[in-house]
Structure formats: structure tokens, C-alpha cells
Amino acid sequence: AQSNWRPQWQPDKSTKTCSTCSKRFNVLQRRHHCRHCGRVICGSCGKNKHRVSLLKFGYHEPVRVCVSCHERCTQAEELMAAISGNGFVALEALLDAGADPNFSTLVFTPFMHAAAKGHTKLMQLLGERGADTAYHVPPLDAPVQVECEGCKRRFSAPFNSKHTYACEGCNHATFEASEAHACVGMSALHAAAARGQTKACQWLLQVRERETERVTET
Numbered sequence: 412a413q414s415n416w417r418p419q420w421q422p423d424k425s426t427k428t429c430s431t432c433s434k435r436f437n438v439l440q441r442r443h444h445c446r447h448c449g450r451v452i453c454g455s456c457g458k459n460k461h462r463v464s465l466l467k468f469g470y471h472e473p474v475r476v477c478v479s480c481h482e483r484c485t486q487a488e489e490l491m492a493a494i495s496g497n498g499f500v501a502l503e504a505l506l507d508a509g510a511d512p513n514f515s516t517l518v519f520t521p522f523m524h525a526a527a528k529g530h531t532k533l534m535q536l537l538g539e540r541g542a543d544t545a546y547h548v549p550p551l552d553a554p555v556q557v558e559c560e561g562c563k564r565r566f567s568a569p570f571n572s573k574h575t576y577a578c579e580g581c582n583h584a585t586f587e588a589s590e591a592h593a594c595v596g597m598s599a600l601h602a603a604a605a606r607g608q609t610k611a612c613q614w615l616l617q618v619r620e621r622e623t624e625r626v627t628e629t
């Protein structure tokens with residue numbers, strides 16, 4: 412399932428070998444961490460070409476991930492692209508190939524993305540394949556990554572609702588609207604309503620009504 416919590420990093424000292432290829436670490440073979448699962452990996456298992464941006468964790472620029480997380484994230488990106496293009500056949504093929512309907516690298520889940528786009532046929536398909544239709548974006552404990560507009564220094568700060576962060580170096584206040592933090596508590600219905608997708612809203616409300624009826628009948 413979707414999680415918007417940054418993973419805890421596996422402690423360096425807990426392992427002498429790469430969690431992916433089992434190569435031993437030494438002075439030349441240094442430890443790195445997968446930003447998606449937090450496991451310790453070697454440099455060749457977290458290559459430059461394996462970088463992905465993980466907006467759900469507040470990483471806007473591509474970050475290092477392990478080989479298996481890279482595969483999972485790439486498949487998730489393809490799934491989201493199919494939804495963006497209203498590609499029913501493409502989406503079905505990805506789900507048949509084992510893509511997780513509840514996993515994305517973005518703040519929205521695939522189902523929320525389909526709702527925001529107003530693609531009700533895709534919402535139906537995702538629901539049938541086990542998408543969590545009641546998902547709400549959970550609170551994010553990850554700090555906001557800020558680049559100072561004044562001195563260009565990068566720093567991280569705890570989220571604040573004014574989206575304004577004072578630089579520790581030059582004291583300049585930078586506005587940084589973190590998408591992940593701004594979406595906390597959002598559901599598919601919020602996503603559809605925010606984009607004026609009336610059909611998707613109606614569809615979601617009908618599903619909810621049917622579920623309520625089923626609960627009260629039994």
C-alpha cells in the first residue's frame with residue numbers, strides 16, 4: 412500500500428555486505444542507502460541511471476534507489492502515464508503484469524490520479540483490481556526540502572502552513588509549497604472535486620452510497 416512516510420535508513424554498522432548483490436564493503440566499496448526502502452546498497456546497485464524522483468517523500472529531484480525499488484517505481488510511473496493518457500488497455504496490461512494498483516512515487520495513488528483526471532472507466536478497473544478507494548494521504552513526517560532564493564543554500568525544515576522558510580545562512584524567507592504536505596488528508600473525492608471532475612465525484616458518491624446500503628442491510 413501507499414506510504415508517504417520516509418523509510419528509516421538501515422544503520423551502516425548493521426551489515427558488511429550489499430543487500431542487493433552481497434558484495435563486501437570496504438574503503439573503496441562504500442555504503443549507500445536506497446531512498447525508497449532505506450536498505451544499505453553498494454554504488455553499482457544504486458547507479459545514476461537508477462535514480463527516481465519520489466514526490467511522496469518530498470524528493471523533487473531524482474534520488475538513489477536500489478535495483479528492486481527502481482523496477483517497482485518505473486512500473487508505477489508507467490501506470491500513472493497510462494492513467495494520464497486514459498489508456499484503458501495499457502493500464503489493464505500493466506495490472507495483468509503485476510503492477511500494484513496502490514503504489515505510486517507521487518503523493519496521489521493511481522486511483523486518486525484517475526479520479527483527478529475524471530477517468531471513471533479506469534477508476535472502475537482499478538477498484539476491481541484491489542485499489543484502495545477510501546485512501547487518504549497520510550500525514551508526512553518528512554521535512555520540507557528548501558533551496559534559499561537568496562543564497563541558493565539547500566536546507567530542510569519542518570513543514571509550516573505558511574509555506575515560508577527562513578534560511579539559516581542569510582535569513583532570507585523562501586516560499587516553498589510542498590505538494591506532499593499540502594495534500595495531507597486528501598482522498599479520491601477531494602482530488603476529483605478540486606479539479607471539477609463532476610462525473611468522477613458522482614461515481615465516487617454512488618459507490619459510497621452502495622457500500623453504506625450494504626452495511627446497513629446486513
Ligand SMILES: [Zn+2]
Pocket residue numbers: 429430431432433434452453454455456
Ligand atoms: Zn550491490
Ligand SMILES: [Zn+2]
Pocket residue numbers: 445446447448449450476477478479480481
Ligand atoms: Zn530499495
Ligand SMILES: [Zn+2]
Pocket residue numbers: 559560561562563564578579580581582583
Ligand atoms: Zn540563504
